[in-house]
Amino acid sequence: MVSDVDITDLRDECKVKIKRFDKDLFALPQDSIGNEIFDLRDKYPSFLSLFNHAIINIGGLENKNYSSYLLLFTNTYRDVFDHCQEVYDDLTWLENNLTDAFSYYKHYFPESVQPQVYTHISGFNQSIVVADSILSISLEKYLGAQNEYYTRLALPQYMRRRMDKSMIQYDCMRAWVSSEFETPDSVNTLASHMIYNGKVLYFLDAVFPDGPDSLKIGFTTRELGWCDDSESSMWTYLVENKLLFTTDYKTIIRFIDEAPFTAAFSNDSPGRAANWVGWQIVKSYMDENPDVSIHQLMQDWDYMKILNSSGYNP
Known part of the structure; x- marks a missing residue:
């Protein structure tokens, strides 16, 4: 952290x-x-x-x-x-x-x-x-x-x-x-969008070290609790349905864009729930790689490396 x-x-x-x-x-x-x-x-x-x-x-x-x-x-x-x-x-x-x-x-x-x-x-x-x-x-x-x-x-x-x-x-x-740190053309899969948004949220951790997670991501306390409780099931759904590397934009925005909930997960979920998962991936990556600075993180567009080096497996 x-x-x-x-x-x-x-x-x-x-x-x-x-x-x-x-x-x-x-x-x-x-x-x-x-x-x-x-x-x-x-x-x-x-x-x-x-x-x-x-x-x-x-x-x-x-x-x-x-x-x-x-x-x-x-x-x-x-x-x-x-x-x-x-x-x-x-x-x-x-x-x-x-x-x-x-x-x-x-x-x-x-x-x-x-x-x-x-x-x-x-x-x-x-x-x-x-x-x-x-x-x-x-x-x-x-x-x-x-x-x-x-x-x-x-x-x-x-x-x-x-x-x-x-x-x-x-x-x-x-x-x-x-x-x-605008997204390059290489940010074209669901996983890369999730990790990019996770990097932005990790940046907010850095500049608001005492700020509540609810304000960083714009979720209610209940929605954050749902994400905590459902982290494993969200990840399993994305992996088992081979969604992480989809480049279909209509599919991608269903997981990362504004909505009352993320329908694929649950009507109880917040919209943009996959961005929360991306945040956890980035946190895990930074914990596993303590020599990487925030500056280096924000300039690193190799999302496969970040994902594979994160050890993320909820």
Whole structure:
């Protein structure tokens, strides 16, 4: 397992200060948004372009209808923004938690570049947006499972229960490491997807050493208990049905993608249950190979080697 690490000397270097793009955008006066947007561009040159093109998809400032589109967006989501401010006016707690996480990240990956963290309103699109040296949080995606907006959007409960402030820091680091170590074309079997996702979860073990497993993987305590109790039967099912090395994507996503449960295992199972198995494989591999660093693990795309060297046999 991940060893104890002292990050005291790294906190100043890795201190996170969140830039509140959401507040600055919605503070623009509606009657002159077309003129004021240039001040916002000067303050957020890289992020505004990302926001325009990849988050709300209204094109750039050169678009003759840009001001009208942006005004429509801010008018449509002003109530959502106001609600987010009630919940997230002060993000000091999140800055502190991310500072610790990025300090651990810096310890394990000393050559890494830390992103600037922003917040925005996406119109209920992506929860976390990652680009070159940018990580941004859609605050309206973390308003709590019972939030009225999610009811109106008819979002399923298994998704809503993870749309909570407790998940933000975990989703941030998951998104960042997934962008830093993107899956190559060789990740094309169920086993390779499981182990890749297991590596990401092991990374979360490293940067959140005191964090609960339930938040790292987004399972309830009951779902984690089911996985613990059913580990052997899940593995046996995958092996006996020769599923580990399938390259059929429709089959693969039934085991690793969002769902209320993993139907092949049980209606009592969580969705994405095979990712939990991948996590156990990676833990076993790292226990069996103590000389392998987390840095080496994340850069190792030889999934057969990891599987065979893990000694995993629940």
